Amino acid sequence: MHRLTPRRSGTLALLIAVLAPPARAQITRVIVEKNVDTALGYSPDALRRQRAREADFRALVSAERLSAYHAGLTRRPHMAGTEGAHVVADSIARWLRAAGLAVEVLEYRPLLSYPEDIAVSLIGSDTTALRVDEPASPLDPDSRHSELGPGFVAYAASGDVTAPVVYVNYGLPNDYAQLAARKRDVRGKIVLARYGRSHRAVKLFNAEQQGAAGIILYTDPADDGYARGDTWPDGYWRTSQQLQRGNGKYSWHWHGDPLTPGTPALAAGTRLDTARAATLPRIPAAVLSWGQARRILERLAGDTVPTSFRGALPIPYHLGDGTSGRVRLRVRMRHELRTIRNVVARIPGARQPDRAVLLGTHHDAWTFGGVDPGTGAATVLEVARSLGELRRRGWQPERTIAFAFWDAEEFGLVGSTEYAEDRARQLRDGTICYINTDLYTNGRLDAGGVPSLRDLVVGVARDVPEGDGTVYDAWRASRGAEPELKALGSGADFVPFQDFLGLPTLSLEYNATGGYSYGPYHSNYDTRRFVERVADPGFQRGAQLARLLGTVALRLGESRILPFRFSHYARRLDEFVADAERWLPDGARASPPSLDFARLRSAVRRTAEESRVLERRIDSLLARDQSPRSVRRLNDALARMEQRLLDESQRPDQRWYRHLVYGWNIYSLYDGQPFPGLAEAIRRNDRSAAERELAKITAAVTRLAGGLAEAASLADARP
Numbered sequence: 001m002h003r004l005t006p007r008r009s010g011t012l013a014l015l016i017a018v019l020a021p022p023a024r025a026q027i028t029r030v031i032v033e034k035n036v037d038t039a040l041g042y043s044p045d046a047l048r049r050q051r052a053r054e055a056d057f058r059a060l061v062s063a064e065r066l067s068a069y070h071a072g073l074t075r076r077p078h079m080a081g082t083e084g085a086h087v088v089a090d091s092i093a094r095w096l097r098a099a100g101l102a103v104e105v106l107e108y109r110p111l112l113s114y115p116e117d118i119a120v121s122l123i124g125s126d127t128t129a130l131r132v133d134e135p136a137s138p139l140d141p142d143s144r145h146s147e148l149g150p151g152f153v154a155y156a157a158s159g160d161v162t163a164p165v166v167y168v169n170y171g172l173p174n175d176y177a178q179l180a181a182r183k184r185d186v187r188g189k190i191v192l193a194r195y196g197r198s199h200r201a202v203k204l205f206n207a208e209q210q211g212a213a214g215i216i217l218y219t220d221p222a223d224d225g226y227a228r229g230d231t232w233p234d235g236y237w238r239t240s241q242q243l244q245r246g247n248g249k250y251s252w253h254w255h256g257d258p259l260t261p262g263t264p265a266l267a268a269g270t271r272l273d274t275a276r277a278a279t280l281p282r283i284p285a286a287v288l289s290w291g292q293a294r295r296i297l298e299r300l301a302g303d304t305v306p307t308s309f310r311g312a313l314p315i316p317y318h319l320g321d322g323t324s325g326r327v328r329l330r331v332r333m334r335h336e337l338r339t340i341r342n343v344v345a346r347i348p349g350a351r352q353p354d355r356a357v358l359l360g361t362h363h364d365a366w367t368f369g370g371v372d373p374g375t376g377a378a379t380v381l382e383v384a385r386s387l388g389e390l391r392r393r394g395w396q397p398e399r400t401i402a403f404a405f406w407d408a409e410e411f412g413l414v415g416s417t418e419y420a421e422d423r424a425r426q427l428r429d430g431t432i433c434y435i436n437t438d439l440y441t442n443g444r445l446d447a448g449g450v451p452s453l454r455d456l457v458v459g460v461a462r463d464v465p466e467g468d469g470t471v472y473d474a475w476r477a478s479r480g481a482e483p484e485l486k487a488l489g490s491g492a493d494f495v496p497f498q499d500f501l502g503l504p505t506l507s508l509e510y511n512a513t514g515g516y517s518y519g520p521y522h523s524n525y526d527t528r529r530f531v532e533r534v535a536d537p538g539f540q541r542g543a544q545l546a547r548l549l550g551t552v553a554l555r556l557g558e559s560r561i562l563p564f565r566f567s568h569y570a571r572r573l574d575e576f577v578a579d580a581e582r583w584l585p586d587g588a589r590a591s592p593p594s595l596d597f598a599r600l601r602s603a604v605r606r607t608a609e610e611s612r613v614l615e616r617r618i619d620s621l622l623a624r625d626q627s628p629r630s631v632r633r634l635n636d637a638l639a640r641m642e643q644r645l646l647d648e649s650q651r652p653d654q655r656w657y658r659h660l661v662y663g664w665n666i667y668s669l670y671d672g673q674p675f676p677g678l679a680e681a682i683r684r685n686d687r688s689a690a691e692r693e694l695a696k697i698t699a700a701v702t703r704l705a706g707g708l709a710e711a712a713s714l715a716d717a718r719p
């Protein structure tokens with residue numbers, strides 16, 4: 001019994017079978033249908049045709065073409081708002097038109113941030129300037145390019161501070177708690193923090209909250225250097241001379257343009273006063289390579305550090321005694337409105353042109369963008385070109401398949417966010433899925449997204465060949481367990497679509513290092529040469545990713561009934577609730593604040609029940625090649641189900657992250673955080689905020705269950 005009805009608990013199924021004859025009949029039918037070769041959203045006949053079309057698409061994908069796109073994208077530095085970025089956007093638009101797609105270029109005017117003058121000097125008996133740029137290397141001629149600038153933290157404040165340095169480890173709340181326990185005060189000091197464990201903005205914010213006068217970030221080889229493995233140019237890890245740029249914007253308030261939360265940054269639009277923009281840091285910041293930061297660390301006196309503060313440099317690490325290691329930090333930034341360009345291209349749907357699958361990546365880069373985003377952008381271009389070729393041969397998708405190349409991602413998802421805010425209504429009504437690919441390196445499949453799309457991704461992975469097996473086989477082997485989609489957090493352009501708009505969202509990439517970082521990440525050395533040598537020699541991994549992405553897009557774009565599986569959502573919600581019941585406030589050893597999860601648990605149970613009813617009806621229609629009464633209304637209900645999990649009771653500048661189930665845990669790098677508002681309230685030990693958030697989550701999951709019941713009523717066969 002249990003074996004034959006895997007979605008039911010054995011006892012429950014047995015009870016139903018004994019007590020209710022109609023249910024027994026239904027179970028028998030489900031069992032019979034299991035023998036038919038089906039995939040989510042397709043009748044058996046339609047699936048055969050669909051698989052043939054998907055194979056046609058995959059045969060068109062070419063590693064050589066992908067490599068040629070990559071060469072064009074990575075020719076010169078192309079930071080957002082500069083001439084280089086405009087040239088790249090123009091090239092992308094031209095390539096997409098040549099591939100036969102309808103292209104739209106959308107301009108916005110956000111506040112961007114550039115270095116005018118960055119200097120860090122050791123102050124002692126004499127003054128020694130440290131290098132804030134990256135030296136050219138004969139191993140990579142690109143590193144000599146005249147348009148390369150110094151390392152900097154975008155949106156950092158301008159300032160000129162001379163003060164002793166305190167080493168603060170990762171610069172996170174627990175690190176400052178350890179410093180306080182040792183009576184180490186950072187007020188008026190310059191703090192030196194290492195990269196890792198959180199977004200860099202969190203380090204700026206904590207330093208600012210602690211009263212520091214400025215912050216210097218560096219990459220310790222323990223986190224991203226020789227202690228991890230082979231360094232550039234032979235391996236993925238950072239050398240003594242490579243630094244990491246990036247934005248320091250406080251994006252947990254809102255993403256995108258700092259001055260237009262919730263609305264598009266149009267040239268003539270109204271804007272916040274920069275003094276009132278909550279996402280702008282208030283202290284100066286600079287970045288150093290470890291070769292330079294070491295010279296500050298060597299001058300620090302005082303206690304040796306706690307074990308958890310120790311990096312991998314062969315020196316004793318000291319905290320600084322409040323007088324040693326005096327440094328002058330001089331930062332002059334220029335913050336100004338600049339024009340950015342998103343490029344969006346479409347293959348219009350034959351019968352449902354106003355319903356779309358949207359694939360996205362970004363085109364701006366801190367320097368050359370060899371890996372970030374050259375690999376991702378070239379891959380999405382190759383998907384677009386190959387589907388464009390199918391279109392030329394006479395095929396047209398059922399729904400629109402669209403491709404977006406966002407600008408100013410590196411400044412904090414600016415292009416994608418402004419677009420999401422600009423086209424909010426249209427996107428919420430008509431987008432069935434947003435699929436992001438920022439970058440890839442030649443490693444294992446790294447798939448994230450909402451649980452309702454997990455079964456689809458697994459189904460497609462079983463159909464895409466890889467080596468002697470399938471993508472699924474390699475994926476499962478690399479995890480050692482049944483594949484799951486990771487919760488998406490921050491750090492890439494899926495954020496506005498998932499967290500602000502509530503669209504069903506996926507991220508599909510390959511990853512060799514187990515995280516976002518790889519040696520040349522956000523450095524002058526992130527070039528084509530590095531990709532050719534280390535990240536993807538021959539661009540075979542990129543071609544494989546293009547085949548997977550395109551197949552997922554086709555499976556979604558062509559299905560009769562959209563292939564969502566909310567029973568898996570219910571299962572994940574159940575796991576998240578079990579986790580949440582064990583969450584503790586920061587630093588607490590005692591029991592968690594006693595919250596009553598009973599009503600949320602029962603809403604999750606109802607979600608599971610309603611989704612089973614819905615899925616049985618859909619599967620049964622498809623197995624018999626029947627359509628529901630209104631397939632369009634059913635599909636719209638399915639695609640918009642995710643939006644029931646949004647909290648829209650507040651203005652975007654008060655709550656821009658509206659998704660109650662998914663969001664960003666700023667204290668764990670770019671990881672996704674289930675129930676982000678609740679997690680934060682518990683972390684701060686704010687019981688009433690936790691209760692409010694729990695009530696909102698419960699209401700949202702109840703809305704989801706109600707939506708599934710409505711969808712089930714739309715999934716009756718046509719009379």
Ligand SMILES: [Zn+2]
Binds near residue numbers: 373438
């Ligand atoms: Zn990127």
